[in-house]
Amino acid sequence: MQRFEFCYAFVLPVALLIGALLRPCLLSLLYGIYLLLWPLFASGCKQGASGSTFRFVVVCFLYSSLALLSQVCYHVVLTVSSLDAQLVTCHGWEPILSLLGFQKVQGGGVVEYVRFFLPDILVFTVTLCSIVLARMSARVPANDESPELPMHSLNSKPHSPGSPQPREATSRRNTSLIVPDTLDFRSCMPQLILGLLFCSIAVIFPCMWTLPYFVFFLLLMTLWSVYKVPSPGAARTLVVLLLLYSSVNLVALYLYQLWPLQTQIPPEDLAARLLGFKAYINATCTEAPGLHFAGGVSWSAYAYPVLVFAFYLSLAFQSFLVSVRCSILGAALVHPTYPTYLALLVSARACSSSSHLPILIVSLRRFVKCMDYLVWRHAVVGHSIL
Numbered sequence: 001m002q003r004f005e006f007c008y009a010f011v012l013p014v015a016l017l018i019g020a021l022l023r024p025c026l027l028s029l030l031y032g033i034y035l036l037l038w039p040l041f042a043s044g045c046k047q048g049a050s051g052s053t054f055r056f057v058v059v060c061f062l063y064s065s066l067a068l069l070s071q072v073c074y075h076v077v078l079t080v081s082s083l084d085a086q087l088v089t090c091h092g093w094e095p096i097l098s099l100l101g102f103q104k105v106q107g108g109g110v111v112e113y114v115r116f117f118l119p120d121i122l123v124f125t126v127t128l129c130s131i132v133l134a135r136m137s138a139r140v141p142a143n144d145e146s147p148e149l150p151m152h153s154l155n156s157k158p159h160s161p162g163s164p165q166p167r168e169a170t171s172r173r174n175t176s177l178i179v180p181d182t183l184d185f186r187s188c189m190p191q192l193i194l195g196l197l198f199c200s201i202a203v204i205f206p207c208m209w210t211l212p213y214f215v216f217f218l219l220l221m222t223l224w225s226v227y228k229v230p231s232p233g234a235a236r237t238l239v240v241l242l243l244l245y246s247s248v249n250l251v252a253l254y255l256y257q258l259w260p261l262q263t264q265i266p267p268e269d270l271a272a273r274l275l276g277f278k279a280y281i282n283a284t285c286t287e288a289p290g291l292h293f294a295g296g297v298s299w300s301a302y303a304y305p306v307l308v309f310a311f312y313l314s315l316a317f318q319s320f321l322v323s324v325r326c327s328i329l330g331a332a333l334v335h336p337t338y339p340t341y342l343a344l345l346v347s348a349r350a351c352s353s354s355s356h357l358p359i360l361i362v363s364l365r366r367f368v369k370c371m372d373y374l375v376w377r378h379a380v381v382g383h384s385i386l
Contacts, residue, residue, distance in 0.1 A: 007126065007133055008042065012126050012127070015125075015127075016060075017035055020119075025098070026099060036251075036312065036316075050138075194311070197307060199217050201307045205278075207274065239315060242311075250308055253278070280293065280297060
């Protein structure tokens with residue numbers, strides 16, 4: 001199971017990112033959307049071939065196989081028929097086909113073929129390997145996995161003799177999803193990172209798209225300064241809204257790199273500058289092959305989508321941390337002599353709900369304690385649970 005988790009957590013997002021950026025078109029836009037959905041399905045890695053993560057990988061595999069097959073068929077038809085002579089560059093159906101992702105290779109040679117086929121081949125290979133690893137892990141006997149307690153036992157509240165009451169650990173728990181309610185540096189770290197990303201996005205490239213980020217930044221910092229903690233329901237709603245808004249922001253920036261939007265709203269127009277649409281790629285149709293990057297783009301314009309993507313991941317990737325925390329918690333309950341047993345047990349009820357979006361910002365302090373447990377078990381037992 002660990003190989004499938006490693007492939008999903010590290011290899012698949014890199015493949016999806018390359019597939020979305022290497023060949024800007026509508027076919028590759030789906031790879032970017034899958035990349036945005038990737039952290040939201042990470043909590044089902046432990047379920048193997050029967051979980052939502054596996055089904056998400058299967059969807060990516062089917063789409064990449066269809067995209068690869070369509071690319072092969074298109075270029076084969078261009079080679080064996082007279083369609084190549086009928087498709088004139090920048091005329092007729094050729095701009096529409098290039099918008100979809102089916103482009104003619106003229107003078108680019110091997111480099112252009114690699115740019116056209118590598119995204120689909122890479123995603124197809126990675127998803128196929130992930131499916132094979134998940135199927136192989138399903139055949140491994142259950143005793144090979146790290147022991148975990150059933151979920152109903154996690155909801156109980158056992159007390160070991162000589163240990164402090166769980167109420168003491170609960171009183172130091174960060175109860176807010178957005179605003180920290182303690183002054184401990186490690187427990188405030190996720191909120192500090194989000195605050196810096198809020199401020200950076202709003203300040204580095206001022207426009208209408210970044211205005212809500214700055215408003216949320218002022219709101220959250222005001223709540224933090226007066227020591228007010230929003231209710232869990234309001235915090236969860238705010239997290240979901242920010243996830244949706246930042247994902248729509250990234251998709252809108254990607255769509256603006258295609259020729260229809262750049263034709264209707266040129267980058268030098270007031271509307272484009274007011275909305276924050278920046279042309280990183282010159283989508284004007286030309287005879288020259290390859291990607292043509294726009295000139296005169298400042299470093300802050302390049303940092304803008306990077307910061308938005310980092311902000312999105314800082315929210316959405318917390319669901320993967322929740323799944324890791326729950327799996328480590330199940331193994332930690334087997335060894336009640338470990339000093340952080342009760343501290344981990346406090347979070348068991350949150351794991352039992354296993355909701356993806358409501359629990360997105362997890363306290364970094366308890367995750368560090370889980371990592372401390374890994375070091376402790378490696379030193380005492382002689383092997384790591386990972």
